[in-house]
Amino acid sequence: MKKGLLALLLAAGTFIGCQDNTTDLPNEQQSKIDMSDFYVHTDHVESKGPAKGKSTKECYTMRVLNRQLKENKGLYQKMYDIEYATRKFIAGKKPDGAGGGKPGNGGGGNDGGGDTGGDNLGVINIPVYVHVVYSNSNQNISDAQIASQISVLNNDFRRTNNDANNTPNEFSGVAADTEISFTLANTFRYSNSTTSWGTNNAVKSAYPPVTPSTHLNIWVANIGGGILGYAQFPGGNSATDGIVVSPQYFGTTGYVAAPFDGGRTTTHEVGHYLNLRHIWGDGRCNRDDFVSDTPSSDRPNYGCPTTAYHCRSNDQFMNYMDYTDDSCMNMFSNGQKDRMRAIFAAGGARASIAGN
Numbered sequence: 001m002k003k004g005l006l007a008l009l010l011a012a013g014t015f016i017g018c019q020d021n022t023t024d025l026p027n028e029q030q031s032k033i034d035m036s037d038f039y040v041h042t043d044h045v046e047s048k049g050p051a052k053g054k055s056t057k058e059c060y061t062m063r064v065l066n067r068q069l070k071e072n073k074g075l076y077q078k079m080y081d082i083e084y085a086t087r088k089f090i091a092g093k094k095p096d097g098a099g100g101g102k103p104g105n106g107g108g109g110n111d112g113g114g115d116t117g118g119d120n121l122g123v124i125n126i127p128v129y130v131h132v133v134y135s136n137s138n139q140n141i142s143d144a145q146i147a148s149q150i151s152v153l154n155n156d157f158r159r160t161n162n163d164a165n166n167t168p169n170e171f172s173g174v175a176a177d178t179e180i181s182f183t184l185a186n187t188f189r190y191s192n193s194t195t196s197w198g199t200n201n202a203v204k205s206a207y208p209p210v211t212p213s214t215h216l217n218i219w220v221a222n223i224g225g226g227i228l229g230y231a232q233f234p235g236g237n238s239a240t241d242g243i244v245v246s247p248q249y250f251g252t253t254g255y256v257a258a259p260f261d262g263g264r265t266t267t268h269e270v271g272h273y274l275n276l277r278h279i280w281g282d283g284r285c286n287r288d289d290f291v292s293d294t295p296s297s298d299r300p301n302y303g304c305p306t307t308a309y310h311c312r313s314n315d316q317f318m319n320y321m322d323y324t325d326d327s328c329m330n331m332f333s334n335g336q337k338d339r340m341r342a343i344f345a346a347g348g349a350r351a352s353i354a355g356n
């Protein structure tokens, strides 16, 4: 997005600082982190499918966030602080901003998204607790279905799936192995007569997260209303930390429903859990997802497009943080990788998962 330009400005921050009256400030470090584009409140984008009668992807994470911001007065500041720490970590890690390329401008085909600058965090493994909450036998999904989802998470985040071959040349240069992996730590099963849990965290209240400071908690429970899932961003209440996914959109085998039977709903929600925004920034062209190598857009994409041009550039609609069908998603970007990994650094919002 415009963040490519912003990154350049950040890199040149010292020189720009010389032009204004902040030159004499001893702490010019402070002025290097530009937070002017930060936002958390968003307008809801109504779900519009590619064709009538087809299921459409709908994630409730931003709507849930809007509600939590109203309920929790301190949340905005917490998320601001996390964003500031994220930007500071990224700015400090890569002085030259290498690896970003310029999407939409023939940036593909360089180093294949390998080294994006060492952050000394190594491969980060996230232990996962799965809470299966069911009102019928279909929803009491099998261990094999759960295993299939863990496998998708690992292949998506490590870029080891076959779909990685489908990333267009334009974006293959910025597609990332995030060096984040997942291990199933335990599965909990609960029978409950509730048939639809909604998006108000009721299922988490009924079955609280287990050690959320060190484990990703996933509730597999029927949300209802055609909603696939929702997540909580870093900084939220630990009593509701984790993600919720409806059983038919979890994993690739067993009780699953096309076209969201590729396990990518969970990949997407874990992206939010690790501080990623939607690829279009949940707003118009000037709203950003705070990632420089995901081109600007003003809307989600649905179905399985071959091309999508908005805000004067091609959308990265195959990114896991868009709304396209599972089979059409195949990448996180280097910039998204940086954002996710920043929260595991010492002092970061999820540092305790990585033992920091």
Ligand SMILES: [Zn+2]
Pocket: 059, 060, 061, 062, 268, 269, 272, 278
């Ligand atoms: Zn989402």
